Every structure is written in C-alpha cells, then in structure tokens.
Amino acid sequence: MSGEALENERRDVRQLLGKKLNGYDTLSGAETSAIEDAMGSCRLFDANADLVRVGESPDFSTLILNGWAARYKSTEEGARQITAVHIPGDFVDLHSFLLRPMDHSVVALSSCRVAMFPHHRLRVITERHPHLTRLLWLNTLVDAALHREWLLMMRLRAGNHLAHLICELYLRLDAVGLISNRAFEFPITQAVVADMLGISPVHVNRALQEVRARELLTWQNKIVTILKWEELKAFAQFDPTYLFQEKLPR
Amino acid sequence: MSGEALENERRDVRQLLGKKLNGYDTLSGAETSAIEDAMGSCRLFDANADLVRVGESPDFSTLILNGWAARYKSTEEGARQITAVHIPGDFVDLHSFLLRPMDHSVVALSSCRVAMFPHHRLRVITERHPHLTRLLWLNTLVDAALHREWLLMMRLRAGNHLAHLICELYLRLDAVGLISNRAFEFPITQAVVADMLGISPVHVNRALQEVRARELLTWQNKIVTILKWEELKAFAQFDPTYLFQEKLPR
DNA sequence: CGCCTTGTTGAAAACACTCAACTAGAGTGG
C-alpha cells in the first residue's frame, strides 16, 4: 500500500472516530493521537466474507471505514440470527479485545473496508488513557443497549419490527453523515433483513408491503427513503434513547 | 446498620466478587482491596420492587448479594421483555456507570440484597487499576454476549427455549455455588418466565409440559432439578461457550 | 372460610412458516 493511501485511511479513521467517540464525550488532542496511533493496517472484504468467525481469538479489533457488516450467530439447523448491524464508524469488534474466543461471527454485508486495531495497542490505551478507555468501554455498552432493544423488538409484529429497524439505521447513518434527502443506501437483500428480524424472507416481503401500503417509506433499488418520519416512528414504537447519541460527560 | 452486619456484607462481597472476577482472571491483593473499598452501603429490596428505572441516572452500580433480579424493557402495550436474569455475584448494573440515562429498568424477582458501588469510586478504579478496569469491562461484555445468545434463542420453539434458559441458569448458579444435587431454587413464576422467553404465560406452561414429558427436568415448589443434563443440553442446543466461564489472561 | 395468586386445560383466532410457482432484472455467452 502506498504512503498516500495509508494517509487517506488515517484521515478517514480520524474523521469517523471523531464523529463517533466525540458523540459521547470530547476527546483531547492526546487521546485523538493515542487512538490514531493504535490503528494498524486496513483490509478490504468482499460482500458475504467473514471478517471474524466464532471460536477464533483475533489479536486485533476492527473499525468499519465504509460498507456494511453484521454480527451473527447460527442455530444447529443453520438458521442465522444477526444480532447487530454495523455501518461506517462502528468499532465492530471491540469485544474481541477482552472477550475470547469470539462467541459470534462478523460478516461483511457489502464490500467493506476496515481498519485493524491490534489488541496490544488497545491495551496500552487502557494503561495510559483512562478517559479514552471509558469511551471505548461505553462504545461496547451502547452495542449491548442495541441488543436489548432488539430483544424487546422481537415482540413486535413483523411490520412494526421492520419499521423499527429502519428507524434505527436512519438515525445511526445520519450520525455519520450518510443520509441525504431523508434517504440512504441500503445494500441489503430481504433475505438478510429476515436474518435480522428473525423471520422468514417471505414474511419480510409481506411486512414490507404493509409498511409500503401505509406510505411510511419506500425501498427500491437498494435505496430506502423515509416518507413520513413521525408516523414511521410511531408505527415502529421507536424511541431513540437507546442509541445514546447525545453528548454527556463520562 | 451495625458494624458487624457491615463486616458480614463486606465478606459476602469479597467472596462473591472473588468467585466472579477471579473466574475471568486472577485479581491481585491491591485490586481486591480496591474493589472492596469501592463498595458503599447495602440495600434490601422486596420482590417486584424496581432497583432502578428506565430514564434514571443513578450515581451508583449494584452487585447482588442474594436473591434474583432482572433487567427489562417494555413495549407501548405494556408487554415486558426481560433481557437478562441476574443472580448473586452479578454486577447487575455496571452499565449505568457509563451509560446514562438507563435504557432499561432493573427489578427484584425475589427479595434481594444488593451492595451499592458509587460511580465516583468506580471512576477512581479506572484511573488507577487498568487490569481491574478491563475485568469490569469484560463483565459487561459477557452480559452483551448473553443478550446475543438470547436473541439467537428467540428462534427456538418454546420447549427448547425454556430448556436453554434452564441450562444457562444451571451453569451460572453452579459458578457461585448455588447448585446442590443437580437442583436449584427457582423463585420465579411461569408468568415471569414468559417475560424472559418472550411468549405468553399459557405457552410457557405448554412448553414446560413438553420438557417434563421428555423427563429432562422437574420444576416443583420453586425447585428445578435436572434429570438428564446431556439430553437437556442437546434438546436446548446449549453450548456454554457464551458464558465465558473459563479463565483466560486479560 | 373466602380470596388471591399460580398453574392448567380447551377451543378458536392470529400470525408466521414452508413450499412451490412465477416475475423482473442483471449479467453472461453465443
């Protein structure tokens, strides 16, 4: 890789992590440098490639620069349950820093560029930067909060559940600047959404028809457009508190 | 509270936290003292009392000394989804140290004695004890792993799901010495189990009948007894990896 | 004893699943 490309990637990381962690609490200059210095090389994954597999103990954690990824587990019958969706700026795999071996796998949902953070460098951060450590910890706690909301949402009917997923993605994408004109690119098939919602692909299609019939959103050609945000939120029982997007001192 | 009672509680905390955190990695003497010093007063909660409510920002985290607790969220219709069950030795609410305000509530499932750890003292730990900080962080990551497994288990049929819940509780209770003769006290009604599994109370009863018919376990008078552990595990598709009960250097 | 909670059962309705067929579109190779 050329020095220039590396420099571009470092700039991307700086911008994305800045948006992400600064969304929780202000980073000092020293902290910003510390996290940048912790970054290792970057890698490109094709859609459907596993970034990490269950049972492995990677010695690095990954941050998404662009593209979509998901964490998932599978039943014995081979049914896949996606437990979280990840978008640019997400520290997908910070868990593997402390939680070994992996209890789940991570897959690229689209082609996906990621930055690797070697665990030994993250450890240095925990030794020298307590405030930054708390922000990284917080980052994993927000993931847990998403899991809890997803558990609750399993109680909704398919249509409401689908709407809720879209609401969550809409706000998270907005936080990293990936929304324009109330629309976002959604490079995901209905079958994959089925694995997120825990229902069959056929039923995703029917749930989608309900949401379309209510004219809450459109989803065509890999583009989702929100038509009526307030109505969509109400239909989805969506309360964004669990995303923890407001800044509070930590 | 008398000095003697306080001394007893400190001893309980030492023993429970010792079992818990030492299960992840060995604590030094200084670390053991640090966590003991972080402990504040204790409180007793009646069954069905909320320890913390959604929207609040408590300035302490709680460790269960005895009794059962659960974290839960509710839908607009009032359906309650329990996202995690907590038993003695669990740091129920370590999340609230960094994640404010609470995205969920915590309820005592039985009468419940808890130790409070003021956040400002936990913060001191993060400033001075990086290794202990990583263990506390890890503790919250294991909770997230439980959430993920619960999400996956939502795909199982009610009977298998119920069996899985019992398997998880069996191993976790065993880790804190609350199993004897393959049996444990389960001070929980079928209605509460329904809120854990995300199904109706009536269906819990039918799921229980299936498990009983297979003679995998008995559940009478608040006592659950495992009859055929291996068969129960197989029926539940239970793989204990996600509990992270083996010790690894962190 | 009566009351309340908890557990249990039956029957009908709601919801989601499977299977199968079919459409539309993108991409490929002749």
Added chain:
DNA sequence: CCACTCTAGTTGAGTGTTTTCAACAAGGCG
C-alpha cells in the same frame, strides 16, 4: 442481439405454532 442463467422479489395455498380468551383447579394466606 438474443437466449440463458442466476438472483431477488413477489404471490398463493396449506400447515404449524403461538396467542387470546375463558374456565377451572390447587395452594397459600388472611
């Protein structure tokens, strides 16, 4: 350019699981 193929999306019909509602039994406790 047209067939061919593959994937993704859509629809219908029949099946299975879970829910709801209602009733009733069993036990604890005032």
